Amino acid sequence: MAHEEETHIDAILVPTDGSKAAMRAARQAVRVARENDATIHVMYVMDMGDVDYVAVPSDIAETKGRLTKKGRKFAEKVQALATEANVECTVVVRSGIPEDEIIEYADEEGIDLIVMGKRGQRDPDKPLLGSTTKRVVGRTDVPVRVV
Template sequence: MFDTILIPTDGSDHAEAAAETGLELATAHDAAVHVACVADTGPLGDLRLPGDAASAEDAMRGRAQEYVDTIVDRAESADLDVTGAVLEGPPESELLEYARDVDADVVVMGTRGRGGVHRMAMGSVTDHIIRFGDIPVFVANSGVESE
Protein backbone atom coordinates (compact mmCIF):
# COMPACT_ATOMS: atom_id res chain seq x y z
CA MET A 1 0.00 0.00 0.00
CA PHE A 2 2.82 2.44 0.90
CA ASP A 3 6.21 2.35 -0.75
CA THR A 4 7.50 5.75 0.39
CA ILE A 5 6.60 7.58 3.60
CA LEU A 6 7.53 11.16 4.43
CA ILE A 7 7.93 12.00 8.10
CA PRO A 8 8.36 15.74 8.69
CA THR A 9 9.74 16.80 12.04
CA ASP A 10 10.33 19.96 13.99
CA GLY A 11 11.74 18.24 17.05
CA SER A 12 8.58 18.73 19.11
CA ASP A 13 7.04 16.00 21.24
CA HIS A 14 4.12 15.88 18.78
CA ALA A 15 6.46 15.35 15.82
CA GLU A 16 8.41 12.69 17.71
CA ALA A 17 5.21 10.79 18.51
CA ALA A 18 4.09 11.05 14.87
CA ALA A 19 7.52 9.80 13.77
CA GLU A 20 7.04 6.68 15.87
CA THR A 21 3.72 6.06 14.11
CA GLY A 22 5.37 6.69 10.73
CA LEU A 23 8.18 4.24 11.47
CA GLU A 24 5.66 1.59 12.56
CA LEU A 25 3.74 2.14 9.33
CA ALA A 26 6.95 1.88 7.31
CA THR A 27 7.87 -1.36 9.05
CA ALA A 28 4.43 -2.85 8.39
CA HIS A 29 4.61 -1.95 4.68
CA ASP A 30 8.37 -2.40 4.18
CA ALA A 31 8.36 1.19 2.92
CA ALA A 32 11.23 3.59 2.39
CA VAL A 33 11.26 6.53 4.79
CA HIS A 34 12.16 10.14 4.15
CA VAL A 35 12.63 12.33 7.20
CA ALA A 36 12.60 16.09 6.63
CA CYS A 37 12.91 19.17 8.75
CA VAL A 38 12.57 22.70 7.43
CA ALA A 39 14.92 25.37 8.73
CA ASP A 40 12.62 28.35 8.31
CA THR A 41 15.29 30.96 7.58
CA GLY A 42 12.84 33.54 6.22
CA PRO A 43 12.09 36.89 7.87
CA LEU A 44 9.36 35.39 10.10
CA GLY A 45 11.28 32.22 10.92
CA ASP A 46 12.21 31.21 14.45
CA LEU A 47 12.56 34.57 16.18
CA ARG A 48 13.68 32.99 19.45
CA LEU A 49 17.31 32.68 18.36
CA PRO A 50 19.64 35.47 19.50
CA GLY A 51 22.53 36.91 17.51
CA ASP A 52 23.05 38.06 13.97
CA ALA A 53 21.06 36.65 11.06
CA ALA A 54 23.83 34.37 9.74
CA SER A 55 24.44 32.84 13.17
CA ALA A 56 20.70 32.36 13.70
CA GLU A 57 20.34 30.64 10.31
CA ASP A 58 23.29 28.35 11.05
CA ALA A 59 21.78 27.50 14.43
CA MET A 60 18.41 26.70 12.80
CA ARG A 61 20.07 24.45 10.21
CA GLY A 62 22.08 22.68 12.92
CA ARG A 63 19.03 22.15 15.08
CA ALA A 64 17.04 20.88 12.07
CA GLN A 65 19.82 18.39 11.29
CA GLU A 66 19.74 17.12 14.87
CA TYR A 67 15.98 16.55 14.66
CA VAL A 68 16.36 14.65 11.39
CA ASP A 69 19.29 12.58 12.68
CA THR A 70 17.31 11.46 15.73
CA ILE A 71 14.57 9.92 13.59
CA VAL A 72 16.98 8.61 10.93
CA ASP A 73 18.86 6.74 13.69
CA ARG A 74 15.61 5.16 14.89
CA ALA A 75 14.70 4.14 11.34
CA GLU A 76 18.13 2.63 10.75
CA SER A 77 17.82 0.69 14.03
CA ALA A 78 14.56 -0.74 12.64
CA ASP A 79 16.38 -1.76 9.43
CA LEU A 80 14.36 0.65 7.30
CA ASP A 81 15.60 2.28 4.10
CA VAL A 82 15.82 5.91 5.25
CA THR A 83 16.93 9.26 3.87
CA GLY A 84 17.15 12.47 5.86
CA ALA A 85 16.91 16.01 4.53
CA VAL A 86 17.14 19.52 5.91
CA LEU A 87 15.15 21.93 3.78
CA GLU A 88 15.08 25.73 3.84
CA GLY A 89 12.19 28.09 3.29
CA PRO A 90 8.54 28.23 4.23
CA PRO A 91 7.76 24.84 5.84
CA GLU A 92 4.40 24.41 4.14
CA SER A 93 5.64 24.76 0.56
CA GLU A 94 9.00 23.08 1.15
CA LEU A 95 7.40 19.95 2.62
CA LEU A 96 4.84 19.70 -0.18
CA GLU A 97 7.54 20.09 -2.82
CA TYR A 98 9.77 17.52 -1.11
CA ALA A 99 6.89 15.05 -0.79
CA ARG A 100 6.29 15.34 -4.53
CA ASP A 101 10.01 15.10 -5.34
CA VAL A 102 10.41 11.81 -3.45
CA ASP A 103 7.06 10.52 -4.72
CA ALA A 104 5.74 10.01 -1.18
CA ASP A 105 2.63 7.87 -0.88
CA VAL A 106 1.73 9.40 2.48
CA VAL A 107 2.92 12.10 4.85
CA VAL A 108 2.81 11.16 8.54
CA MET A 109 2.80 14.16 10.84
CA GLY A 110 1.60 15.40 14.20
CA THR A 111 -1.20 17.79 14.95
CA ARG A 112 0.89 20.34 16.79
CA GLY A 113 4.53 21.29 16.85
CA ARG A 114 6.81 24.21 17.38
CA GLY A 115 5.01 27.45 16.83
CA GLY A 116 6.24 30.97 17.01
CA VAL A 117 5.13 34.11 15.22
CA HIS A 118 5.15 32.53 11.77
CA ARG A 119 2.79 29.71 12.73
CA MET A 120 0.36 32.11 14.41
CA ALA A 121 0.29 34.34 11.34
CA MET A 122 0.10 31.63 8.72
CA GLY A 123 -1.63 28.73 10.46
CA SER A 124 -0.66 25.14 11.07
CA VAL A 125 1.79 23.38 8.77
CA THR A 126 -0.25 20.19 9.06
CA ASP A 127 -3.42 22.04 8.13
CA HIS A 128 -1.72 23.56 5.07
CA ILE A 129 -0.40 20.18 3.88
CA ILE A 130 -3.89 18.67 4.23
CA ARG A 131 -5.65 21.55 2.46
CA PHE A 132 -3.23 22.24 -0.36
CA GLY A 133 -1.39 18.99 -0.90
CA ASP A 134 -2.32 16.23 -3.28
CA ILE A 135 -0.71 13.55 -1.12
CA PRO A 136 -2.59 11.65 1.62
CA VAL A 137 -1.75 12.82 5.13
CA PHE A 138 -1.83 10.52 8.16
CA VAL A 139 -2.29 12.81 11.16
CA ALA A 140 -1.02 11.08 14.26
CA ASN A 141 -2.59 12.17 17.53
CA SER A 142 0.37 12.15 19.85
CA GLY A 143 -1.52 12.23 23.10
CA VAL A 144 0.98 14.90 24.14
CA GLU A 145 -0.37 18.07 25.74
CA SER A 146 0.17 21.28 23.79
CA GLU A 147 3.43 23.10 24.36
Protein backbone atom coordinates (compact mmCIF):
# COMPACT_ATOMS: atom_id res chain seq x y z
CA MET A 1 0.00 0.00 0.00
CA ALA A 2 1.35 3.42 -0.93
CA HIS A 3 2.24 5.70 1.95
CA GLU A 4 0.93 9.22 1.51
CA GLU A 5 2.96 12.00 3.07
CA GLU A 6 1.02 14.57 4.99
CA THR A 7 2.10 18.00 3.87
CA HIS A 8 2.19 20.65 6.54
CA ILE A 9 2.38 24.27 5.46
CA ASP A 10 4.60 26.45 7.66
CA ALA A 11 5.72 29.13 5.20
CA ILE A 12 3.82 30.69 2.29
CA LEU A 13 5.38 33.00 -0.29
CA VAL A 14 3.15 35.64 -1.87
CA PRO A 15 4.83 37.56 -4.69
CA THR A 16 3.07 40.87 -5.34
CA ASP A 17 3.16 43.57 -7.98
CA GLY A 18 0.20 45.47 -6.60
CA SER A 19 -2.22 44.06 -9.19
CA LYS A 20 -5.79 42.98 -8.39
CA ALA A 21 -4.81 39.35 -9.11
CA ALA A 22 -1.91 39.59 -6.63
CA MET A 23 -4.22 40.97 -3.93
CA ARG A 24 -6.74 38.15 -4.54
CA ALA A 25 -3.86 35.68 -4.17
CA ALA A 26 -2.75 37.45 -0.98
CA ARG A 27 -6.22 37.16 0.58
CA GLN A 28 -6.27 33.44 -0.18
CA ALA A 29 -2.73 32.99 1.15
CA VAL A 30 -3.69 34.72 4.41
CA ARG A 31 -6.64 32.31 4.81
CA VAL A 32 -4.39 29.28 4.21
CA ALA A 33 -1.79 30.70 6.62
CA ARG A 34 -4.39 31.25 9.33
CA GLU A 35 -5.75 27.68 8.91
CA ASN A 36 -2.22 26.21 9.11
CA ASP A 37 -0.68 28.58 11.65
CA ALA A 38 1.84 29.46 8.94
CA THR A 39 3.94 32.53 8.20
CA ILE A 40 3.41 34.68 5.11
CA HIS A 41 6.43 35.96 3.20
CA VAL A 42 5.33 38.76 0.90
CA MET A 43 7.78 39.63 -1.85
CA TYR A 44 8.07 42.46 -4.33
CA VAL A 45 10.75 42.13 -7.01
CA MET A 46 12.07 45.27 -8.65
CA ASP A 47 12.56 44.36 -12.27
CA MET A 48 15.32 46.78 -13.21
CA GLY A 49 14.83 45.63 -16.81
CA ASP A 50 11.73 47.83 -16.70
CA VAL A 51 13.98 50.89 -16.58
CA ASP A 52 14.19 51.78 -20.27
CA TYR A 53 17.24 53.97 -20.40
CA VAL A 54 19.17 55.39 -17.53
CA ALA A 55 21.96 57.81 -18.37
CA VAL A 56 23.90 58.17 -15.13
CA PRO A 57 24.39 56.13 -11.93
CA SER A 58 22.54 58.71 -9.82
CA ASP A 59 19.45 58.08 -11.98
CA ILE A 60 19.77 54.35 -11.29
CA ALA A 61 19.93 54.98 -7.54
CA GLU A 62 16.92 57.32 -7.73
CA THR A 63 14.93 54.81 -9.80
CA LYS A 64 15.84 51.95 -7.47
CA GLY A 65 14.78 54.06 -4.47
CA ARG A 66 11.45 54.88 -6.11
CA LEU A 67 10.79 51.24 -7.04
CA THR A 68 11.73 50.08 -3.52
CA LYS A 69 9.24 52.53 -2.05
CA LYS A 70 6.53 51.41 -4.49
CA GLY A 71 7.25 47.74 -3.75
CA ARG A 72 7.11 48.29 0.02
CA LYS A 73 3.73 50.01 -0.42
CA PHE A 74 2.36 46.98 -2.31
CA ALA A 75 3.86 44.56 0.21
CA GLU A 76 2.52 46.52 3.17
CA LYS A 77 -1.03 46.15 1.82
CA VAL A 78 -0.57 42.38 2.03
CA GLN A 79 1.09 42.73 5.43
CA ALA A 80 -1.97 44.64 6.67
CA LEU A 81 -4.24 41.75 5.57
CA ALA A 82 -2.00 39.31 7.45
CA THR A 83 -1.87 41.47 10.59
CA GLU A 84 -5.65 41.81 10.56
CA ALA A 85 -5.92 37.99 10.43
CA ASN A 86 -3.29 37.61 13.18
CA VAL A 87 -0.86 35.93 10.76
CA GLU A 88 2.90 36.49 11.06
CA CYS A 89 4.27 38.27 7.99
CA THR A 90 7.72 39.02 6.60
CA VAL A 91 8.22 41.64 3.87
CA VAL A 92 10.98 41.18 1.29
CA VAL A 93 11.95 43.56 -1.51
CA ARG A 94 14.51 42.28 -4.00
CA SER A 95 15.93 43.42 -7.30
CA GLY A 96 16.28 41.12 -10.31
CA ILE A 97 14.31 38.91 -12.65
CA PRO A 98 11.03 38.23 -10.82
CA GLU A 99 10.76 34.48 -11.42
CA ASP A 100 14.44 33.91 -10.54
CA GLU A 101 14.12 35.85 -7.29
CA ILE A 102 10.85 34.11 -6.35
CA ILE A 103 12.29 30.63 -6.94
CA GLU A 104 15.59 31.44 -5.21
CA TYR A 105 13.84 32.88 -2.14
CA ALA A 106 11.48 29.89 -1.94
CA ASP A 107 14.49 27.56 -1.87
CA GLU A 108 16.48 29.66 0.60
CA GLU A 109 13.60 30.01 3.07
CA GLY A 110 12.11 26.51 2.82
CA ILE A 111 8.80 27.82 1.47
CA ASP A 112 6.04 25.17 1.46
CA LEU A 113 3.60 26.95 -0.87
CA ILE A 114 3.73 29.83 -3.35
CA VAL A 115 0.45 31.66 -3.92
CA MET A 116 0.38 33.91 -7.00
CA GLY A 117 -2.09 35.79 -9.13
CA LYS A 118 -2.77 34.49 -12.64
CA ARG A 119 -1.64 37.70 -14.29
CA GLY A 120 0.23 40.70 -12.99
CA GLN A 121 0.58 44.34 -13.94
CA ARG A 122 2.77 43.57 -16.95
CA ASP A 123 0.45 41.12 -18.69
CA PRO A 124 -3.19 41.81 -17.74
CA ASP A 125 -4.54 40.92 -21.20
CA LYS A 126 -2.71 37.63 -21.72
CA PRO A 127 -4.75 34.43 -21.68
CA LEU A 128 -4.86 32.18 -18.61
CA LEU A 129 -1.40 32.63 -17.04
CA GLY A 130 0.91 35.61 -17.05
CA SER A 131 4.52 35.11 -18.05
CA THR A 132 6.07 35.35 -14.57
CA THR A 133 3.52 32.96 -13.05
CA LYS A 134 3.97 30.52 -15.92
CA ARG A 135 7.76 30.52 -15.54
CA VAL A 136 7.60 30.05 -11.75
CA VAL A 137 5.17 27.12 -12.11
CA GLY A 138 7.44 25.51 -14.72
CA ARG A 139 10.68 25.91 -12.79
CA THR A 140 10.03 25.08 -9.13
CA ASP A 141 9.27 21.94 -7.15
CA VAL A 142 7.45 24.03 -4.53
CA PRO A 143 3.67 23.72 -4.96
CA VAL A 144 2.21 26.84 -6.59
CA ARG A 145 -1.42 27.86 -6.12
CA VAL A 146 -2.50 30.14 -8.95
CA VAL A 147 -5.40 32.40 -7.97
